[in-house]
Amino acid sequence: MPALDTVLSRADANLDSSLERMFALCRIKSISTDPAYKEECARAATWLSDYLASLGFTSSVRPTPGHPMVVAHHEGAAPDAPHVLFYGHYDVQPVDPINLWETDPFEPTIKQTANGRKVITGRGTSDDKGQLLTFVEACRAFKETHGSLPVKVTILFEGEEESGSPSLKPFLEANAAELKADFALVCDTSMWDAETPAISAGLRGLVGEEIVVKAADRDLHSGYFGGAAANPIHILARILDGLHDDNGRVTLPGFYDGVEETPEDVKDSWKTLGMSDEKFLGEIGLSVPSGEKGRGVLESTWARPTAEVNGIIGGYTGDGFKTVIAAEASAKVSFRLVGKQNPDKIRESFRAYVKSKIPADCSVEFHKHGGSPAIQLPYDSALLNKAKAALSDEWPKPAVTIGMGGSIPIVGDFQKMLGMESLLAGFALSDDRIHSPNEKYELTSYHKGIRSWIRIMAALKG
Amino acid sequence: MPALDTVLSRADANLDSSLERMFALCRIKSISTDPAYKEECARAATWLSDYLASLGFTSSVRPTPGHPMVVAHHEGAAPDAPHVLFYGHYDVQPVDPINLWETDPFEPTIKQTANGRKVITGRGTSDDKGQLLTFVEACRAFKETHGSLPVKVTILFEGEEESGSPSLKPFLEANAAELKADFALVCDTSMWDAETPAISAGLRGLVGEEIVVKAADRDLHSGYFGGAAANPIHILARILDGLHDDNGRVTLPGFYDGVEETPEDVKDSWKTLGMSDEKFLGEIGLSVPSGEKGRGVLESTWARPTAEVNGIIGGYTGDGFKTVIAAEASAKVSFRLVGKQNPDKIRESFRAYVKSKIPADCSVEFHKHGGSPAIQLPYDSALLNKAKAALSDEWPKPAVTIGMGGSIPIVGDFQKMLGMESLLAGFALSDDRIHSPNEKYELTSYHKGIRSWIRIMAALKG
Incomplete structure (x- = not known):
């Protein structure tokens, strides 16, 4: 030619x-x-x-x-x-x-x-x-x-x-x-x-959500109010920690609806690629797979859904120390979707879960950042x-x-x-x-x- | 005069x-x-x-x-x-x-x-x-x-x-x-x-600690690595969430050593002050006591020890969204002490607890910010x-x-x-x-x- x-x-x-x-x-x-x-x-x-x-x-x-x-x-x-x-x-x-x-x-x-x-x-x-x-x-x-x-x-x-x-x-x-x-x-x-x-x-598909947890109407001195006033960082930590169980599975109700197991022949073909957990993670200075237990890194990143916190901020984050209880704290959370997972339903389930964790005197704001199916x-x-x-x-x-x-x-x-x-x-x-x-x-x-x-x-x- | x-x-x-x-x-x-x-x-x-x-x-x-x-x-x-x-x-x-x-x-x-x-x-x-x-x-x-x-x-x-x-x-x-x-x-x-x-x-006394959780050697794309690589914000959320049990008590081993109940006559004198949870919290736009269950706001803030997260930061926190898994995330945590609680022992117990929650391929840095007994x-x-x-x-x-x-x-x-x-x-x-x-x-x-x-x-x- x-x-x-x-x-x-x-x-x-x-x-x-x-x-x-x-x-x-x-x-x-x-x-x-x-x-x-x-x-x-x-x-x-x-x-x-x-x-x-x-x-x-x-x-x-x-x-x-x-x-x-x-x-x-x-x-x-x-x-x-x-x-x-x-x-x-x-x-x-x-x-x-x-x-x-x-x-x-x-x-x-x-x-x-x-x-x-x-x-x-x-x-x-x-x-x-x-x-x-x-x-x-x-x-x-x-x-x-x-x-x-x-x-x-x-x-x-x-x-x-x-x-x-x-x-x-x-x-x-x-x-x-x-x-x-x-x-x-x-x-x-x-x-x-x-x-x-x-x-x-x-x-994989993607659902992005930003949540802002709001507690007191101003930043508080943790000496005067600590132990009595809601701390939005604590609430946020509870919400984010609760997203995964001890086996690395996402806990949101209905999260795995539409997720199918990868066909064995496809998984077999991936095995021929010669990738190991150690090699995959070694490139970024890590060694222990963090996701769902019992699934290799290729399956975890190509064929399984995830929930990841992409950013978090609240309270005093400058040099030194400030004994403050913040008025609000926020996090950006994204979900990677596979199979027929429905982005709208995942977002709804996440919002319902978050709301269930907000004390009666606090509130939460949601900001949508894109959504697409796998x-x-x-x-x-x-x-x-x-x-x-x-x-x-x-x-x-x-x-x-x-x-x-x-x-x-x-x-x-x-x-x-x-x-x-x-x-x-x-x-x-x-x-x-x-x-x-x-x-x-x-x-x-x-x-x-x-x-x-x-x-x-x-x-x-x- | x-x-x-x-x-x-x-x-x-x-x-x-x-x-x-x-x-x-x-x-x-x-x-x-x-x-x-x-x-x-x-x-x-x-x-x-x-x-x-x-x-x-x-x-x-x-x-x-x-x-x-x-x-x-x-x-x-x-x-x-x-x-x-x-x-x-x-x-x-x-x-x-x-x-x-x-x-x-x-x-x-x-x-x-x-x-x-x-x-x-x-x-x-x-x-x-x-x-x-x-x-x-x-x-x-x-x-x-x-x-x-x-x-x-x-x-x-x-x-x-x-x-x-x-x-x-x-x-x-x-x-x-x-x-x-x-x-x-x-x-x-x-x-x-x-x-x-x-x-x-x-x-109350005070112990201040800053912890920095470190995972991968750089910020990662959550699409490529999500579900496989450790996310330091997740680790931090687990650590901070685990600091309190469902009754608002601090879970660190030995935390309540040296904490004595307040004498009844002192508590009675506080009752005469006419303070209620609603009034105390109402001033800051709240209504639900967040600390140890069954204790009023005066006892909670004057005579009980606490753990409060004063600041947290990790990942992308600017406008918009960035699907990143952060290389590190940090929090500033303070403990208010009462009675004969020992600041050094509280700090040691906290550090041991945090270390126990760090995956084998991740690490944590501690920075001390003051300590004093009650x-x-x-x-x-x-x-x-x-x-x-x-x-x-x-x-x-x-x-x-x-x-x-x-x-x-x-x-x-x-x-x-x-x-x-x-x-x-x-x-x-x-x-x-x-x-x-x-x-x-x-x-x-x-x-x-x-x-x-x-x-x-x-x-x-x-």
Whole structure:
């Protein structure tokens, strides 16, 4: 396939300029959860739209009530070529705690690691700016060598993925005809390991809730009122502690409704991946699985639901000590869902449980932060098999089909609203520290990621 | 007693200038727990020393490894007059959350309340700058009318009371001969109510501990690691929830060692005070006693030990949501002690309990924040009875002897190190919001507080 080699070589020759583009995008502080960065989000959208237009796409920035979408179209070389919708997100997570970053999170930097690998550090390098550009740069290589793309491409970039995608559903609904394709390509996932590409078939859903427990009408001196006045931190601790039983199961009534056991053959296939609890946890400095007893880390993170407290604050948290009983305390709690767990019912059950733990003279406020059911994609399809073969050609080891602990609600929206299945392939690594200080993307992920999309697009055409 | 009336009238005439002095002292930002305010603490000490010198005291600022002490001496009119040591503290609590203050915490302001009372708002107006100046202004009135003081007075002002008084014991030890008096007067307590002065006979002790639970070596994405990696907020919630049983009792082994039941006659005398759970808690917007079941609010706050979480923080606590599993989470916990509870043993028991709850792959750090045993002063003594009579002459209702939930470790230090009992009289009110936003001191507390010390000093002389 000499034509393919030409495109791959072009991508290789482009690598330095491809990196410059990635750096430029990563310098934009498009933190979607913080209103202070609204203009930066708009700037990232414009940057992407302009770049796609320069590659010959019909591209536009589309306003939403939140951060804008970028939508771009390009015809395929042949009229009967398949039509793919490529999805990515240009928004990033906040960068705190900022003091733990070794370099400026918004000044991407190439570093050589102790084992000789080159990595690009910076917020968004992996999640998801670097990833989404792998596809754009693949398109560029095709355009520069053939003047065309092998498949018809629609691109959708959103800027609210890290804040629950509030504008996405209305946007898909209003623009269904324009966005509908034969299937979607989503690049927001990880490799199995640095040598083994992976396609994700199972995605956990997500329910986010913030609770604020309120007690006295002001902060109190714990000497005068301690032992008499309700302490909202105690109430919160009781609520959060009660979420799990001694076996690590979530205690909410009805929580496991719709959760099915993973088929044995799927679990067997995971066993062949050679992952152990020790290896999985060892990478992050831990060794003892914390979840449901008797289930391995892959099953726990890919196929079992969870409840995690993502943040908690109350009372005096500065230096030194202050003998205060706080007026209020709050926590952010998220649930990862699997199977047919219903996000609305989980939220209701959680709220009812919390209310049952609030003393008569105290109160609680709830704030909703997104909700989406789990997704199960087919473990076997023509699309999947073409993509796996293309990936296996590029990387040292054959591609594998895996589950995934994170949530990508868009995949469910594509299914329900556009009647379209997704293919989830990405080139992040589990140690990329996404959402954490010192996020990085491997130079190899970027380079071979671009080459992977070239191979996948070529395979989809045929 | 015409001489006494002269002094009282002088105090009345001085009120405006007395307020100016109090405002000047309260404008100094002497927050002892925050190193950023070190210079301000030194400035408060100098201000006080200079003022005492201007009244004829032999006064000096004494350096310590922390914030300085102020020590001042004045002879009594007669050679055989009793010798009193007056104690107060010029440091104040931090002012956060600053956004809840209605006026600048360091710009004292006189306001008229809805019920026509005049209050002075600002950090330290009640705790303890306004209180300590009641005694100084009483001395001034004596000096301006008689040129002398009825008793021999030594004054000790410290600047670390709000941060555990680390320099106090060594200072008392090094200066015992200079500081020893017949007894101590401590003005850091409250009235029973706005019409009823009170002398405090029981003081709870205090143990402060900060714990930091550490799990993974970095913040984690809860999608990838949730259900497998230890979550330090869960561990912390389990630890804190487990501190109390369903009856509100503290569960630490040995916690109640040395706790004795309050004598029935003392409890009976408290019943005559006319306090109810509803009234006590109603003032702060609550209604359900939260402590040990079956004990009223006065017993719970005066005569029973407690465990209170004063602060907690972990994970993402900003706006919006971040699906992170934190690397660490921390809490500040304090125990109020009564009877003969041993602070060191309580701390040991707490640390052993916490360690028992830490999974094998996680760790915990402890930070000590002060410790002092409870104090029980006599319910009946000549000193107490003289002071009660003097207070009863000044206020609408007779003085009462009460317990106290807070901790004033200095009282124990005076007992042990200087062999000296203390008389605890103060003019704060329970709604003064000390340690909270919008701290205030009643104008009446200040005015009649000055008059009260004039009466007490006159009574002690005879």
